[in-house]
Amino acid sequence: MGTRIDGKALAAKTCESLQAVVGSLSKEGPAPGLHVILVGDDPASRVYVGSKARKAESIGIRSELTVLPEGTSYGELEDRIGALNADESVDGILVQLPLPNLPTRDVLDLVAPEKDVDGFHPINAGLLLQKRPRFVPCTPLGVLAMLDAYGVETSGKNALVIGRSDIVGKPMGALLTHRNATVTIAHSRTVDLEQQVGEAEILVVAMGRMRSVPARWIRPGATVIDVGIHRMEDKKLTGDVHPDGLEERAAFYTPVPGGVGPMTIAMLMVNTTLAAVLRRGGDPSLLSDLIPSV
Numbered sequence: 001m002g003t004r005i006d007g008k009a010l011a012a013k014t015c016e017s018l019q020a021v022v023g024s025l026s027k028e029g030p031a032p033g034l035h036v037i038l039v040g041d042d043p044a045s046r047v048y049v050g051s052k053a054r055k056a057e058s059i060g061i062r063s064e065l066t067v068l069p070e071g072t073s074y075g076e077l078e079d080r081i082g083a084l085n086a087d088e089s090v091d092g093i094l095v096q097l098p099l100p101n102l103p104t105r106d107v108l109d110l111v112a113p114e115k116d117v118d119g120f121h122p123i124n125a126g127l128l129l130q131k132r133p134r135f136v137p138c139t140p141l142g143v144l145a146m147l148d149a150y151g152v153e154t155s156g157k158n159a160l161v162i163g164r165s166d167i168v169g170k171p172m173g174a175l176l177t178h179r180n181a182t183v184t185i186a187h188s189r190t191v192d193l194e195q196q197v198g199e200a201e202i203l204v205v206a207m208g209r210m211r212s213v214p215a216r217w218i219r220p221g222a223t224v225i226d227v228g229i230h231r232m233e234d235k236k237l238t239g240d241v242h243p244d245g246l247e248e249r250a251a252f253y254t255p256v257p258g259g260v261g262p263m264t265i266a267m268l269m270v271n272t273t274l275a276a277v278l279r280r281g282g283d284p285s286l287l288s289d290l291i292p293s294v
């Protein structure tokens with residue numbers, strides 16, 4: 001029987017420690033502030049934005065939301081993000097994805113790199129690739145924190161990342177490379193996914209396809225991190241990995257829900273606090289217990 005990686009519990013512990021750091025920062029100045037921009041009214045995005053705001057408030061991080069109607073133009077968004085970039089009281093800016101009918105990459109480029117708590121700006125992506133990270137995308141950073149918390153060795157291991165998105169797959173590949181794993185990135189044109197999966201000692205699945213990796217493909221004793229989130233017909237959540245037989249096969253595995261999702265939000269809170277510390281000329285080592293070393 002493998003060990004279930006409890007992302008929910010680890011996220012709660014992370015947020016509890018973070019609350020102490022936020023508390024001490026807030027004695028010296030304004031509390032760290034996160035501003036979220038939501039365009040349109042996609043129900044799933046509303047749920048995500050709501051849970052980020054609630055988590056921020058529970059930690060003592062100020063949270064503000066701009067909701068813009070579907071049909072907002074690029075120019076209007078440029079003005080809004082420009083105003084937030086110039087607003088001293090805003091430490092972190094997050095543009096909720098997906099953006100309806102807007103050029104996502106161009107919009108994300110508008111966020112000032114020092115407020116880019118999602119780590120999606122090309123400057124932050126480049127810094128990560130060069131192994132001198134500032135803001136690392138929250139999902140892969142949370143995955144690394146989970147591997148560390150459960151003592152999963154990465155050095156010298158064969159790691160397979162399924163998915164090559166800028167948000168999850170590519171930064172995950174960079175992080176595991178920096179941690180001395182031998183990394184393969186699989187994607188929609190990979191020819192024999194089953195064979196690749198069978199060789200992986202660490203498997204991170206971020207393909208956005210429900211229950212597409214059956215447990216029988218997985219190398220016995222592997223560590224399996226499931227980033228996917230899907231809602232089934234019965235309304236229950238599930239991942240990209242089929243859960244049947246997973247705990248018998250894997251040494252460590254994340255559940256869905258309760259795995260990667262809560263850690264992603266916790267890392268957003270950590271990045272927002274880091275932005276506040278850096279913008280105020282403070283000491284980022286205040287957060288060193290909460291940010292996995294890269």
Ligand code: NAD
Pocket residue numbers: 139162163164165166167168169186187188189190193206207208209227228229230260261262264265
């Ligand atoms: P994406 O759609 O941008 O990328 C999916 C990737 O999977 C692509 O690079 C594609 O090449 C690859 N892929 C698709 N089909 C494949 C196949 N048959 N074989 C191999 N590779 C294949 O998605 P994303 O933004 O990276 O997100 C991936 C999943 O993770 C989604 O389900 C998303 O909802 C979820 N997600 C969860 C969190 C969280 O907090 N838990 C955060 C971000 C994303």
